[in-house]
Amino acid sequence: MKIVNITKLALLAIASLMLMPAQADYPEKPIGVMVAYGPGGATDFQARIATLASGKADLIGQPIYILNKPGAGGRTGWNWFASEASQDGYMLGAYNVPHFIAQSIVFDTKYNIDNLEPIGNWGADPAVLIVGKDSPFNTVGELLAHAEANPGAVTISGAGKFVGHHIAFLQFAKASGANLTYIPASGGVDALRMVKAGETVAGFNNLSDSARSAADLKILAVADLTRHDYLPDVPTLMESGVDVDDSSVNFRGLMVPSGTPQDVVDYLASKVPAMFNEKKTQGKMKSTNSPSRVMSRDEVIAMWNERQAYLTELLAGLK
Amino acid sequence: MEFLNYFDNVFTVYHIALLVGGTFAGIILGALPGLSPTMSVALLIPFTFHMKPESGLILLGAMYTATVAGGAISAILVNVPGAPANIATALDGHKMAQSGKAKNALHYCFISSFVGGVFGVFILIFFTPPLAALSLKFMSTELFWVAILGITIIATLDSKSVIKGLLSGLFGLMLATIGEHPTNAVERFVFTDHLESGVHIVVGLIGLFAMPQVWNLLENFYAKKNQVFSATGDATLIQSFRLVFSKIKALSIGSIIGSIIGIIPGAGGQIAGIVAYDQSKKVSSNRENYGKGEPEAIIAAESANNSMVGPSLIPLLTLSIPGSPTAAVLLGGLLIHGIFPGHDIFTKNPEVVWTFIDSLIIAQILMLIIGLFLSRHSKWIMKVPDNYMAVGILLLAVFGTYSIQNNYSDVLIMFTLGTLMYFGSKAGFSPVPVVLGLILGTMTEEKFLLGNLIGNAKGSAFQHFTSGTINIVLISLCIASIVYGVYSSRKSKKIKA
Amino acid sequence: MNSQIKLSTVIVTLVSAFLVYSSFILGDSENYLFPRLISATIAILAIMLWFEKGEADKSTNFKDLMPGIAIASAFILLLKILGFYLASMIVFFTLVMYYTKPTESKDFWRLLLIKLGVTIVFTFALYGLFTLLLKVHTPEGLF
Structure with missing residues (x-):
């Protein structure tokens, strides 16, 4: 060789x-x-x-x-x-x-x-943290509070392992100290489906795809250093109190x-x-x-x- | 009845030209092994780049419709399904062709494709909102049971021996585990770099069907007498129409099953034909003739394939979730034109969406006309001498395989697998359960693992898999399918004894 | 029961045993749960097949088959060196020349010309359809 x-x-x-x-x-x-x-x-x-x-x-x-x-x-x-x-x-x-x-x-x-x-x-x-439109959670804080009370029960979907979504998840779990479960779907579309259907509690997904599906989702935060032009009202994870940078x-x-x-x-x-x-x-x-x-x-x-x-x-x- | 208002947009010279061209090209491409519907639509997307959104979509829709039906031509004439969807058609279609009834088989195929296709588009037009909601209810556990339901029909599908059928199916499942682990991304059984991306379904399909056909033609080249074609087998068009519409049971089973499978997100679309084949066999009075050239089998399989097209667009258009691999590529085609699927697509872009849907109906009609026209000339394919036919299939198989992922390793996999299959078929093994295993393998494992992860997070994985209406219905269907399989194989054994 | 089925039973059992064995060497067991389940079932079924009364399998006419397999294998290997179209021309011509029925034209040169003509037309048709029209990529070689 x-x-x-x-x-x-x-x-x-x-x-x-x-x-x-x-x-x-x-x-x-x-x-x-x-x-x-x-x-x-x-x-x-x-x-x-x-x-x-x-x-x-x-x-x-x-x-x-x-x-x-x-x-x-x-x-x-x-x-x-x-x-x-x-x-x-x-x-x-x-x-x-x-x-x-x-x-x-x-x-x-x-x-x-x-x-x-x-x-x-x-x-x-950037990756964004999303939940289904009928989800009881409206902020990152509420989601994390739920995770604290029920260790491991908060499932977060993403497009497989070792992709941006997974990195965002790892950073998020590390920075928040919460016990979360990552669900590696076979692709971004399937990961998004899981959140829309309520199969997982939340998900990390592409900002572009999530912004398009805004009617079926609530976008809680952006995993970037600044807010994004497409979603001016959505805070960054840092603004929400979780120290996650733009590495994902x-x-x-x-x-x-x-x-x-x-x-x-x-x-x-x-x-x-x-x-x-x-x-x-x-x-x-x-x-x-x-x-x-x-x-x-x-x-x-x-x-x-x-x-x-x-x-x-x-x-x-x-x- | 909003859809009636947009036929004007379809009936422009430009759009009709696109539809005729797309349908004609689609039937031809569909008939070439390797250029599956997914592949053809993907190839076409760059062409639509500079068109207006509705024009581009019309062309893509015509292509999708026509390639699904076109795949049946090669399945019938040379026993090489153009796409996974056409496997079931090859079972009886090619038997008919061998007995000199190729034209009849093609007639049945295009007429039932048309009926199923139009049925599917009407489902899309009238039932989109409720079915979109239903589509979302198919989650990992439900999809797991759908895959298991598919596996339960493997054993009895196309083999005289249940054990051989099961072994072939398990071999297919095993092939599916090569390559990347579905959730952990680690590699499995990658003994050489050539196996890195695993065995692609269409690569496996081409190898398992096309290569044995090549070897078969060459092995028997000198022994076989020139085939004699009896004109008596050729029914007239009217007789064909009459026959298809007299098989209401097969036609409706095919159309309904195809539509249901179409709305299930993911790889479902590929098994529509085979599931409909199996179900119609169970209720048919000509059960014994299935696998020997039974028209009902073709009718059920092909009406299911095409009725899947319309409903597979329901989750795509309203939820941005594709109902078949081809719909997944179509999603890219929509996005590239700035059309964003979602609940509001019918209010935001009614012009584009309704024109597209209307054009699907016209495409079905064109597919029928062009398909029936081509059937008249099918005898030319049957008359190709065996040596030319063998090398033609070989070249198209190699080319088609390479073009799927632009990967030379796929060609090696296709060739090796196909040659193995040929010797396997000598010992009574059939390629059909192998392909079905290959299709269902990844789906079964992935959905099981995901369901397990989610179920554990919720408390109990077992409960997660066995609760919910759809899960219970699917589990009962699985049990029914197994019980029926055991019962019918016992019964046929008794008859033989 | 006949030798070919026995042989395939032995091969299948050995292969599944090897896969199970390699799964223990290669990685942690969690990732290999499915393949192990499948290969275990395969092994059981293979043993059952050994005792099943099946019909006789078809014999193989190796004399006519082997040259075809040899030519086709050479084509697969040549693909990467010569490129798709040149390799296609060679394999097409070689195969149709080798497999000639006695009933075909008696005149050898006439036959050669016809088959050469068909070869060229077919290859150019492929080129026109795939490379020019569909803009698909084919295996590239020297040409």
């Missing part, structure tokens, strides 16, 4: 040397974006919207197509991306933080923040595998934020209720490193 990897690296090094002179022309053909989730999901359709404008001459200058590689909660796609994707800038990947970082800490994956290079961030979807916010953006030539990375890093900020793209993000947050490569590097350090500590006991 090791030897194969070294040979691979050597071959790639030679290949990239051979490619050097041609790089002046990058990009000269359409560029792919690998999405580690199936078509129709939030990451998939946001990736399609965010890269809509790539063909414009003053932006990337080539159209972008989406390649879905779903499986094992995103691991299949990211493993492929880190180990097999071409490193010539013609295959980008969509990342979901904190998902892929948490997975690389807990599981034996082929990817981690050291063999991936971020390019730019297009969106940030689901950041989405583009990356390339390490080994991609530096000038390609620089080229993409200089164009991608402008592509995300393009007027029509932003309009479409807004009309589809997809929370946008454009960040440059340097900002994403800092965010990745911060998450890596924090999540290593938070998940230490859960391996």
Whole structure:
């Protein structure tokens, strides 16, 4: 296995040397974006919207197509991306933080923040704490009081283990000291169904999806540092007295595998934020209720490193 | 009767063109293994990107309707179901085709699809609010019992031996446990990286049905005489219509069961055909002929498949909860156009929603016309020489498998599994219970674990699983199904003895 | 009772035993509850099958089957190297040439040309439908 990897690296090094002179022309053909989730999901359709404008001459200058590689909660796609994707800038990947970082800490994956290079961030979807519309609880305080009186009886659903919702739950349970039960559903939609149906007492779910379903839900708090534009009346968890920061916010953006030539990375890093900020793209993000947050490569590097350090500590006991 | 007001929007040249194109393409795509309804709708979403919301939805709806019916064509003609929903159709449909009655089988399939489909859309139009509320009542424990109910029919489904049927089903359940654990996210039985994402249902379906067909054609290539087609088997269209409408029992069982399964959230839609097949077999007077080319079997299975389409949109449109895997992809298609499903969707976007629903009815009619037209030419497929047919199925199977998740490992899994199945079938094992096990495996385990977690938090998991009206009804159905299975197998043994 | 069923019974029992065994090695028992239940049931049923009076299984004509399996397996492996369409052309042509009925055209070159023609038309039809029209991705290789 090791030897194969070294040979691979050597071959790639030679290949990239051979490619050097041609790089002046990058990009000269359409560029792919690998999405580690199936078509129709939030990451998939946001990736399609965010890269809509790539063909414009003053932006990337080539159209972008989406390649879905779903499986094992995103691991299949990211493993492929880190180990097999071409490193010539013609295959980008969509990342979901904190998902892929948490997975690389807990599981034996082929990817981690050291063999991936971020390019730019297009969106940030915070987790929100929700209860059904007929729930007796109207504030975080009431929910926690109930949890204190009935240890373990408060069930909180989320979209599986080691995703943003689970991180939010872990932080929430740790900060409040309450004895809560996490219910890992098979996806965000199913987790939302559990709360709407009253199957679980509460749930952590995406702000975008919850805001859309406001008629069936009560949104108690946002797991972010500030209140969100979509829900100006909903307090943050900190305002509600539980010390939870923005570590569970689901950041989405583009990356390339390490080994991609530096000038390609620089080229993409200089164009991608402008592509995300393009007027029509932003309009479409807004009309589809997809929370946008454009960040440059340097900002994403800092965010990745911060998450890596924090999540290593938070998940230490859960391996 | 609000829905009548929006037919104007459907009858524009552009929309009719979209409907005809979408239906035609849908039937063809549905007939190709691997391009299941879910996959086809997913492929189409980028195309609808630049359309107006209602136009995009019309195209997606036509596609959904037509692919479900199209999957029956390959099930009947080459014994390779286009999607999990069409497994039951292959059982009797292909037997009919082998005896030279392919055209009749296709007629029954499209006519009953049409009846079921229209029934389902009317359920969607008239009963959305109460059924949406009912749909929410299906929680983890109820879904667990639904899965168990599915498992109870495995043993008696398509095997002369109950033990072999059970073994095949358990093999399918075992396959479903490969890959990510449903709640804890850890990997199980991943002996090589190729198994990391587990055995995808459609990958398994293609392997278990398409590959044995390829090997079968090649193995018997020299031995088999050129097939003779008797013109006598070809009924006229009117005879076909008459026959389908004389089987009111099968038709109504199919339509009602399909509609009920459609509103159950999650993977339910895929088992509509097989459950209807099983139920209609239990009450049919032609019971003994099931599995040997019985028209009633096709009618029940196909009316159930298409009646599932309309009701699967009920939880999707009003609660943002999809009733089938395809509806889940459709949710993305709605969101991308800024249409947010919810209780207020009929008041907020009546134009879009009602136009969409109306177009589903038109799509059913078009599906019927185009499908019957294509049935006339089915003999061309049957006349393809075996060597070309074998390699054609092989290439489409490989291609279809790869396209599902863009994953080469899936191709290896498909090929290996299919070859194993071929030798298994020599010893009397059937692929149908295996696929059913594969579909139900993850659902059973996941819902059991979730129900258990929630039940324990509430106090008693046992009580959680056995209380509530729907749970009790489902448990009784499970028991009835098992008792009936034992009773009927005893009875048939006595007859043989 | 016949050898093929006996053989499959033995294989099935061994496989389920191996799975149960590996589940104890691989991870904590909680995650393997379901697979263990299933494999235990499989083992019991396999033993029951041993004693069941079943019908004879069908014999296999390996002489005609094996070349097909060999060609198809080569195709699966070639996919990743040559890419989908080139590998498809090769396997299509090889299979239809190898499996030729004596009743087909006597003229070898005529047959070759016809089959080559069908191969090219079929592959281009696939390319047109999948890559151009549906914009689906196929396994990529050198071409």
